[in-house]
Amino acid sequence: MTIAPPVDRNLIEQIVREIVLSQVGGPPGKPNLVVSVSARHVHLTDQDVETLFGAGHKLTVSKDLYQDGYFAAEETVMVVGPRRRMLPTVRILGPTRPESQVELAFTDGISLGIELPTRASGNIAGSPGCVLVGPKGVVELRQGVIRAERHIHMGPADAEFYGVKDKDRMGLRVASSCDTTFNNLLVRVGKKIKLEVHLDTDEGNACDIDHASSVQLVKN
Amino acid sequence: MTIAPPVDRNLIEQIVREIVLSQVGGPPGKPNLVVSVSARHVHLTDQDVETLFGAGHKLTVSKDLYQDGYFAAEETVMVVGPRRRMLPTVRILGPTRPESQVELAFTDGISLGIELPTRASGNIAGSPGCVLVGPKGVVELRQGVIRAERHIHMGPADAEFYGVKDKDRMGLRVASSCDTTFNNLLVRVGKKIKLEVHLDTDEGNACDIDHASSVQLVKN
Numbered sequence: 439m440t441i442a443p444p445v446d447r448n449l450i451e452q453i454v455r456e457i458v459l460s461q462v463g464g465p466p467g468k469p470n471l472v473v474s475v476s477a478r479h480v481h482l483t484d485q486d487v488e489t490l491f492g493a494g495h496k497l498t499v500s501k502d503l504y505q506d507g508y509f510a511a512e513e514t515v516m517v518v519g520p521r522r523r524m525l526p527t528v529r530i531l532g533p534t535r536p537e538s539q540v541e542l543a544f545t546d547g548i549s550l551g552i553e554l555p556t557r558a559s560g561n562i563a564g565s566p567g568c569v570l571v572g573p574k575g576v577v578e579l580r581q582g583v584i585r586a587e588r589h590i591h592m593g594p595a596d597a598e599f600y601g602v603k604d605k606d607r608m609g610l611r612v613a614s615s616c617d618t619t620f621n622n623l624l625v626r627v628g629k630k631i632k633l634e635v636h637l638d639t640d641e642g643n644a645c646d647i648d649h650a651s652s653v654q655l656v657k658n
Numbered sequence: 659m660t661i662a663p664p665v666d667r668n669l670i671e672q673i674v675r676e677i678v679l680s681q682v683g684g685p686p687g688k689p690n691l692v693v694s695v696s697a698r699h700v701h702l703t704d705q706d707v708e709t710l711f712g713a714g715h716k717l718t719v720s721k722d723l724y725q726d727g728y729f730a731a732e733e734t735v736m737v738v739g740p741r742r743r744m745l746p747t748v749r750i751l752g753p754t755r756p757e758s759q760v761e762l763a764f765t766d767g768i769s770l771g772i773e774l775p776t777r778a779s780g781n782i783a784g785s786p787g788c789v790l791v792g793p794k795g796v797v798e799l800r801q802g803v804i805r806a807e808r809h810i811h812m813g814p815a816d817a818e819f820y821g822v823k824d825k826d827r828m829g830l831r832v833a834s835s836c837d838t839t840f841n842n843l844l845v846r847v848g849k850k851i852k853l854e855v856h857l858d859t860d861e862g863n864a865c866d867i868d869h870a871s872s873v874q875l876v877k878n
Contacts, residue, residue: 545763556835556836587835588836615776615807616776616808616861617841618838618841618864619838619839620836621837622837640765644860
């Protein structure tokens with residue numbers, strides 16, 4: 439096993455890289471598009487939080503995420519895969535959920551030795567498991583380790599603007615020196631939801647989102 | 659610093675993942691398209707091979723690559739970045755070159771703490787440096803650490819088929835559950851060159867190339 443390196447402040451701050459870029463050629467009133475790149479992270483149940491961090495423990499907010507009510511927690515866990523490989527400090531995102539879930543990029547999965555299915559968040563039936571190690575205990579997840587399928591959150595007004603409905607598919611064009619179009623992103627429409635694309639680090643790095651000159655949603 | 663994990667045979671065999679998939683809707687005679695995903699690797703000068711592995715040392719072929727004359731070597735080096743972070747076993751690709759060069763994915767660069775410029779192979783002026791450590795010596799590269807710009811190798815007949823010439827740009831559509839179009843790939847035409855797209859691991863993982871149902875070159 440590798441020894442945990444000291445926690446790097448830059449990396450913590452990059453748990454979620456939010457990129458806000460003007461979209462080219464938009465009419466007035468075009469919704470503001472945020473593209474967020476989520477590094478590997480864990481969602482936990484209340485019960486698993488207590489098992490890992492001690493009875494009665496509640497997650498501590500470290501940084502609010504773009505969608506209201508969601509946050510990166512101060513807490514991290516060790517994710518242990520098969521073959522005794524592990525990721526020492528994987529951030530927990532809150533709030534807690536009905537089922538625990540680990541979201542990794544394929545690069546992480548290859549490093550851990552886990553073949554990741556690409557799934558919409560919450561759709562974890564039959565996915566691989568792993569072991570989570572916290573300061574006060576251990577949780578063995580029978581399933582829940584996935585690569586999150588990239589997707590677009592939007593509110594009803596955004597959906598109307600783009601002429602799409604819940605569960606439709608749209609593309610995301612990222613203009614950069616590594617110019618890329620991600621096709622067939624799942625559209626998820628909800629009340630009080632802000633327009634936001636979620637990519638993982640492989641996707642964000644593939645298109646060099648940090649140096650992109652524009653991002654644009656395109657009809658399928 | 660992390661301790662080097664035992665070398666994993668699966669990883670060695672994935673130094674270059676070559677994906678050969680039929681292209682949809684092609685006319686008879688359409689060239690066979692190979693998409694190769696190159697993991698991080700190093701190109702060395704003869705002099706640097708001797709410094710790292712001992713006087714008179716020559717690289718040993720481990721696996722021939724798709725293009726004739728190119729190979730993954732048995733030899734690996736440690737790549738050390740700033741802040742005492744390192745990658746313990748980075749594969750060397752042969753043959754040797756006039757200038758040493760380290761090709762990393764952005765994921766590797768973030769892990770090492772190196773801000774990588776995206777460059778065509780060989781265009782290393784002003785790029786970051788690093789330290790290479792081999793069993794017999796150390797080389798300090800003043801420059802040469804890049805993210806290789808994705809590109810398409812092809813022969814004259816392929817160029818004629820697609821109606822492109824050297825230095826043109828084309829797209830690569832990868833149909834998969836993470837369906838992606840990489841835009842503006844640099845076309846490099848050369849005699850005796852086989853049609854092959856080179857992606858890095860971030861790009862290969864972003865589009866889940868290992869489970870793609872088809873790959874297709876598209877006009878820009």
